[in-house]
Amino acid sequence: MPGREHHLITAAAIALLPEWRQALLGAEKANLIAEYCVYPDSYFDVAGPGHAKAAPYHFETDGVQFHYLPDTPIVDKYRYWRVEGGKLARTGKMDNLNWRHARNGFAYYLSRSVESLQAGRTKDALSFAGCLLHMLQDSCFALHSLEGPYGTDLFVLDRLFDCGDDLDKLPSDILAAAIPEAAATSPDYAPTSLGNCVEEAAFLLYSRYVATVLEARKTSFQIVRNVHDDKDTVGLYRKMFHNAVKLSADALNTILALAEGRHERMGDVTLSDLEPVERPWGFPGPYRFVTMLRDKALNPAGKIVPLSLIVDGEPRTFAKGLSFGSHAEFSFVYELPAAVYGKFSCRIGIHADYLESGETALTFLNNGEVVFTGTFNKGNPAQFVEIENPRGRFELSGTSPEAARCATAIVWAEPKLTPKKEET
Numbered sequence: 001m002p003g004r005e006h007h008l009i010t011a012a013a014i015a016l017l018p019e020w021r022q023a024l025l026g027a028e029k030a031n032l033i034a035e036y037c038v039y040p041d042s043y044f045d046v047a048g049p050g051h052a053k054a055a056p057y058h059f060e061t062d063g064v065q066f067h068y069l070p071d072t073p074i075v076d077k078y079r080y081w082r083v084e085g086g087k088l089a090r091t092g093k094m095d096n097l098n099w100r101h102a103r104n105g106f107a108y109y110l111s112r113s114v115e116s117l118q119a120g121r122t123k124d125a126l127s128f129a130g131c132l133l134h135m136l137q138d139s140c141f142a143l144h145s146l147e148g149p150y151g152t153d154l155f156v157l158d159r160l161f162d163c164g165d166d167l168d169k170l171p172s173d174i175l176a177a178a179i180p181e182a183a184a185t186s187p188d189y190a191p192t193s194l195g196n197c198v199e200e201a202a203f204l205l206y207s208r209y210v211a212t213v214l215e216a217r218k219t220s221f222q223i224v225r226n227v228h229d230d231k232d233t234v235g236l237y238r239k240m241f242h243n244a245v246k247l248s249a250d251a252l253n254t255i256l257a258l259a260e261g262r263h264e265r266m267g268d269v270t271l272s273d274l275e276p277v278e279r280p281w282g283f284p285g286p287y288r289f290v291t292m293l294r295d296k297a298l299n300p301a302g303k304i305v306p307l308s309l310i311v312d313g314e315p316r317t318f319a320k321g322l323s324f325g326s327h328a329e330f331s332f333v334y335e336l337p338a339a340v341y342g343k344f345s346c347r348i349g350i351h352a353d354y355l356e357s358g359e360t361a362l363t364f365l366n367n368g369e370v371v372f373t374g375t376f377n378k379g380n381p382a383q384f385v386e387i388e389n390p391r392g393r394f395e396l397s398g399t400s401p402e403a404a405r406c407a408t409a410i411v412w413a414e415p416k417l418t419p420k421k422e423e424t
Contacts (some may be wrong), residue, residue: 349382
């Protein structure tokens with residue numbers, strides 16, 4: 001992304017903060033907009049002054065700068081199987097490099113920003129914050145949104161769109177161009193805080209980052225299509241710009257709230273609204289290419305229906321949750337911050353439309369410890385599950401017998417994380 005866009009997004013994000021909170025930035029506010037938010041690019045100004053200025057705020061994981069994060073690998077989750085003892089098994093465990101790099105970088109820059117503000121080092125605080133904003137803005141705007149979570153390389157659209165000799169319609173050039181001036185407007189938005197400690201903020205920021213990237217990716221594809229069809233793109237750019245501003249504003253607001261010791265976000269967290277570190281891909285049956293759905297389900301004919309479980313002998317629908325198919329083995333994994341949540345609860349079982357044919361065995365693991373196992377079928381359609389002190393690697397895994405794999409849909413309803421009660 002050109003530096004101009006970083007300046008515009010950062011300025012618009014700061015303008016959304018309450019005036020009293022903007023005042024905490026002092027005279028460094030202008031420097032955050034003009035300089036600090038482009039430090040990850042300045043770091044490569046080896047022959048000029050940029051590198052020396054940016055170097056104290058540089059962060060790496062595995063020798064990779066916190067700037068353009070690795071993609072989320074998904075191929076291993078659907079392509080590679082082996083046969084062991086007459087049963088299907090995965091060939092290996094998934095290592096979500098995108099999550100690992102994001103978690104490390106989010107925790108580093110959030111903590112350094114907060115600690116620096118609390119120590120009165122506003123320049124350092126906003127320099128660290130600028131690096132975080134830069135990474136978020138690059139990832140969730142135009143060209144670089146093609147990379148990262150479930151992403152690929154920058155040039156994928158160049159291979160999919162035939163531009164002939166008209167290089168003005170080369171997708172990578174379209175998406176690398178400056179934003180139209182009419183699109184750089186300020187959204188109507190009140191920033192929120194993403195957590196009451198750095199660990200929680202890093203955890204919740206990841207889901208916001210992924211959701212914003214995925215939305216930008218779809219928008220970027222539509223921008224390229226509009227250019228090829230000679231249609232207007234200003235509204236699409238404006239939508240993407242607003243999303244980047246909102247994410248940046250929430251990140252800044254969170255840093256300032258944590259530095260002040262303010263606890264502004266309370267209440268339960270719905271796990272299905274968050275992004276798993278690991279999720280299954282490629283089920284047999286209706287969910288083969290859908291993989292999973294949030295807040296709705298597919299019936300055996302592949303039509304959208306509400307989430308539904310049999311509870312106390314009667315069908316009951318749920319507004320929140322996940323639905324997905326079943327296979328020889330599958331798993332959902334979340335990496336939960338320690339000492340933040342006191343309880344997890346949900347209802348889980350076979351979707352009511354699949355009771356005659358569905359069967360699955362499910363296991364919950366909490367930080368490596370098996371805390372629930374159950375087999376679900378017509379005789380046991382659903383159960384309420386409650387787990388104390390959810391933390392670390394929180395996993396739902398399962399399997400189905402071969403005869404049921406194309407005829408099973410699982411509903412994970414109202415999966416809630418309840419924060420620990422604050423000590424008084």
